[in-house]
Amino acid sequence: MALAPFLPTELVVSSLTMIVLVCLYKAYWRPKYRYLYPVDWPTIGLLPSLVGNRNRLHDHVTDVLAGAGQSYTAHGLGTAGMRFFITCDPDNVRHIFTTNHDNYPKGHEFAEIFDIMAGIFFTMDGEECSRQRAKAQSILSDPRLVASIASRCHDKVKDGLLPFLAKKPVVEMQDLSTRFMFDVTAMAVFGVDPGCLSPDMPSMHVSVAMDTIMEVGLFRHTVPAPLWKAMRWFKIGPEGKLDMAHTGLHGFITQMMEQKAMTRKATPTPSMDILSSYIDDPDYTGLMHSLLITYMVAGRDTIGTTLPWFFYNLAMKPHVVSAIRDELAPIAAARKDDDMTMMTFSPEDTKPLVYLQAALLETLRLYPPGWIERKTVVANDVMPSGHEVRAGDTVLISAYSMGRMESLWGKDCYEYRPERWLYDDDDDIGGGARKKKRLRYVASHKFLAFNSGPRMCLGKHIAIMQMKTVAAAVVWNFDVEVVEGHTVEPKLSCLLQMKNGVMLKVNKRALIGHQLVTMALAPFLPTELVVSSLIIIVLVFQYIAYWRSKYKYLYPVEWPMLGLLIPFLVANRNRLHDYVTDAGQSITAHGLATNGMRFFITSCQDAEHPQRPMSGRLDRIVMPRQGEGRSPPIPGQETGRCDAGSRHEVHVRRDGHGGVKDGLLPFLAKKPVVEMQDLATRFMFDVTAMVVFGVVPGCLSLDMPLMHVLIAMDTIMEVGLFRHTVPAPLWKVMRRFKIGPEGKLDMAHTGLRGFITQMMEQKAMTRKATPTLSMHIFSS
Numbered sequence: 174m175a176l177a178p179f180l181p182t183e184l185v186v187s188s189l190t191m192i193v194l195v196c197l198y199k200a201y202w203r204p205k206y207r208y209l210y211p212v213d214w215p216t217i218g219l220l221p222s223l224v225g226n227r228n229r230l231h232d233h234v235t236d237v238l239a240g241a242g243q244s245y246t247a248h249g250l251g252t253a254g255m256r257f258f259i260t261c262d263p264d265n266v267r268h269i270f271t272t273n274h275d276n277y278p279k280g281h282e283f284a285e286i287f288d289i290m291a292g293i294f295f296t297m298d299g300e301e302c303s304r305q306r307a308k309a310q311s312i313l314s315d316p317r318l319v320a321s322i323a324s325r326c327h328d329k330v331k332d333g334l335l336p337f338l339a340k341k342p343v344v345e346m347q348d349l350s351t352r353f354m355f356d357v358t359a360m361a362v363f364g365v366d367p368g369c370l371s372p373d374m375p376s377m378h379v380s381v382a383m384d385t386i387m388e389v390g391l392f393r394h395t396v397p398a399p400l401w402k403a404m405r406w407f408k409i410g411p412e413g414k415l416d417m418a419h420t421g422l423h424g425f426i427t428q429m430m431e432q433k434a435m436t437r438k439a440t441p442t443p444s445m446d447i448l449s450s451y452i453d454d455p456d457y458t459g460l461m462h463s464l465l466i467t468y469m470v471a472g473r474d475t476i477g478t479t480l481p482w483f484f485y486n487l488a489m490k491p492h493v494v495s496a497i498r499d500e501l502a503p504i505a506a507a508r509k510d511d512d513m514t515m516m517t518f519s520p521e522d523t524k525p526l527v528y529l530q531a532a533l534l535e536t537l538r539l540y541p542p543g544w545i546e547r548k549t550v551v552a553n554d555v556m557p558s559g560h561e562v563r564a565g566d567t568v569l570i571s572a573y574s575m576g577r578m579e580s581l582w583g584k585d586c587y588e589y590r591p592e593r594w595l596y597d598d599d600d601d602i603g604g605g606a607r608k609k610k611r612l613r614y615v616a617s618h619k620f621l622a623f624n625s626g627p628r629m630c631l632g633k634h635i636a637i638m639q640m641k642t643v644a645a646a647v648v649w650n651f652d653v654e655v656v657e658g659h660t661v662e663p664k665l666s667c668l669l670q671m672k673n674g675v676m677l678k679v680n681k682r683a684l685i686g687h688q689l690v691t692m693a694l695a696p697f698l699p700t701e702l703v704v705s706s707l708i709i710i711v712l713v714f715q716y717i718a719y720w721r722s723k724y725k726y727l728y729p730v731e732w733p734m735l736g737l738l739i740p741f742l743v744a745n746r747n748r749l750h751d752y753v754t755d756a757g758q759s760i761t762a763h764g765l766a767t768n769g770m771r772f773f774i775t776s777c778q779d780a781e782h783p784q785r786p787m788s789g790r791l792d793r794i795v796m797p798r799q800g801e802g803r804s805p806p807i808p809g810q811e812t813g814r815c816d817a818g819s820r821h822e823v824h825v826r827r828d829g830h831g832g833v834k835d836g837l838l839p840f841l842a843k844k845p846v847v848e849m850q851d852l853a854t855r856f857m858f859d860v861t862a863m864v865v866f867g868v869v870p871g872c873l874s875l876d877m878p879l880m881h882v883l884i885a886m887d888t889i890m891e892v893g894l895f896r897h898t899v900p901a902p903l904w905k906v907m908r909r910f911k912i913g914p915e916g917k918l919d920m921a922h923t924g925l926r927g928f929i930t931q932m933m934e935q936k937a938m939t940r941k942a943t944p945t946l947s948m949h950i951f952s953s
């Protein structure tokens with residue numbers, strides 16, 4: 174409503190922009206240039222190139238730089254002659270970050286983009302920045318603080334991360350790493366553990382708020398400042414989201430500071446955390462929120478972003494996992510307590526491990542969390558590459574592209590290969606020459622993940638120590654594997670996070686002489702193996718001996734002992750609904766077991782089966798409703814819920830009539846192809862949540878957020894069918910050990926409970942803000 178008077182102008186302007194864009198695109202775009210050079214359009218500059226490649230922005234920038242000899246000059250949107258110089262040339266980087274550093278400050282636009290950290294070194298330049306950095310450096314190099322960070326990280330791995338992984342067969346590693354690093358960083362900053370990494374996976378508003386800052390940061394970097402400032406004024410679009418994120422973050426910092434004040438009152442002895450070093454410093458009065466948020470970002474965002482890429486690469490490179498384990502094995506062998514517990518490694522243990530460090534550096538080469546740096550030009554200058562830059566130009570340095578330049582890293586620059594960081598050092602031991610691996614030195618202007626020159630990362634050593642602690646413990650104790658069908662791709666943000674995270678299967682290794690066996694299940698494994706192998710053998714023999722193709726679609730075969738159910742389900746699992754329908758209107762069958770358990774399956778209205786035996790026990794009546802409307806069967810027609818393999822793709826044309834005004838129709842209008850089951854589920858999820866809680870969770874939005882809760886609800890129904898079909902003691906044992914479908918269900922329960930908690934919290938907040946009665950189920 175507030176925007177109503179502006180809408181017509183807005184509409185005209187955006188329509189005109191669209192028309193101009195489409196015409197220019199059609200007129201000039203040449204497929205051969207597509208992945209080589211971005212076309213620098215008159216007036217609108219690089220915008221079409223960015224829009225056209227938004228789904229592969231990082232790689233697009235890299236392709237452009239590789240094609241243009243590592244540096245490129247382009248124009249931004251606007252008539253003010255704004256220019257960009259984009260580079261990943263190490264000579265230029267040294268010039269910008271070190272040799273002529275004063276000519277390339279971050280600039281006031283950078284400070285405006287990250288206004289939540291205003292007044293703190295991260296967004297500043299010059300004298301004040303150097304003064305603040307000096308204090309930060311002395312704090313972060315205090316051995317007592319470093320020791321306290323190390324021991325808190327180690328304890329969190331031991332008591333939080335490893336037990337968590339041992340209980341969950343499948344995890345979303347980005348979420349998990351972010352939760353872990355949020356807790357570890359908050360402990361270093363405030364001396365308080367917020368408990369994000371707990372088995373009930375509490376909702377993470379603050380963590381999401383931190384992600385929002387980085388996502389909207391990229392948006393602010395790419396559109397002209399007056400545009401995002403106008404949006405900020407009206408709190409619309411990404412700026413509306415950012416405004417909420419700021420409120421959430423400030424709330425969190427206030428809460429932490431209050432908790433800290435209470436602790437200080439109770440135990441006045443100084444505590445080893447970052448906040449304690451600033452709390453009485455008058456220079457930071459009024460800057461505490463910016464300062465503490467900066468430290469949270471420095472720790473959580475960087476390591477929390479790196480670790481998922483690390484595990485993702487390891488999941489695909491078993492030889493790297495083996496090499497890391499080989500390095501850890503002598504340390505593990507020297508332990509006395511290693512046999513039945515999960516092993517952790519201290520910073521002293523991991524410090525000399527060069528292969529582990531190489532694997533982490535290799536991750537940072539290919540996936541630097543801060544993938545792009547921004548600087549401003551103070552005075553006209555000429556780069557070592559010969560390019561001229563003018564005062565006021567913006568310089569963008571792509572750390573991501575730098576890690577993928579063939580000229581710097583060789584032909585295999587895209588390959589994850591930790592060995593490139595190592596070299597053989599001839600080390601004469603005991604008379605014989607033995608090669609010892611050493612870490613290769615790579616200058617920071619060639620490997621930019623930790624920045625270079627006077628603005629170099631101040632937490633590099635802490636970061637490597639923390640990452641090694643996590644990586645060593647997880648690699649030693651678990652096997653990880655990417656869940657089939659899960660695609661990993663980067664998100665559009667200032668941080669190189671993954672768009673949908675990375676789903677990993679995690680299996681515990683048991684340590685019997687450092688060999689593999691699943692530990693928690695070890696005592697049961699032989700029996701379990703024997704029983705399941707026997708069942709499979711019996712099934713295969715029976716299948717071969719009795720199965721007649723003429724019966725295949727007519728009658729379920731009743732096997733001796735196994736009854737009807739197991740062969741029935743196994744053989745017809747892909748057409749279960751139709752199989753039940755084809756079998757006639759009523760059948761009686763035996764289940765798996767020797768206690769004579771029987772099933773009567775019918776679609777007759779009166780459930781009176783002519784063959785119903787009068788003797789014997791009728792245990793369950795299963796009435797397939799679908800069968801009722803489907804006798805005789807209709808060949809070739811699909812029924813039931815679509816599975817992933819048979820999803821219906823619906824080509825949607827704009828209709829203009831009917832419907833659901835603000836969500837579904839605009840969505841359909843924008844997407845020419847939709848997966849209708851997903852869409853309908855998202856739509857109904859939002860509608861139902863609105864009815865139940867009075868809150869829209871926003872599942873049906875254009876960016877199609879990954880909805881763990883929806884998957885969880887599907888899981889309940891899928892595992893429900895599983896529980897219906899196998900004997901109860903079997904699924905109960907599986908539930909006890911959280912294995913197979915029951916492990917998945919356990920995660921689904923946790924996710925759903927987390928969602929309900931989140932909704933109830935949101936509701937409680939809304940009720941506080943507007944106490945009038947609202948019309949939805951939860952309020953009743």
Ligand code: HEM
Pocket residue numbers: 294295296306309313471472475476479537542543546621622623624628629630631632633635636
């Ligand atoms: C994988 C881990 C990390 C990476 C890749 C990383 C990377 C970086 C980069 C690229 C910068 C320069 C930022 C800029 O000027 O725009 C930076 C600065 C900084 N980092 Fe890190 N960092 C990591 C972990 C940490 C940790 C754990 C801490 C704290 C304990 C930390 C503290 C800092 C500080 C204080 C600065 C100085 C900011 C400035 O001068 O503006 N970093 N880091």
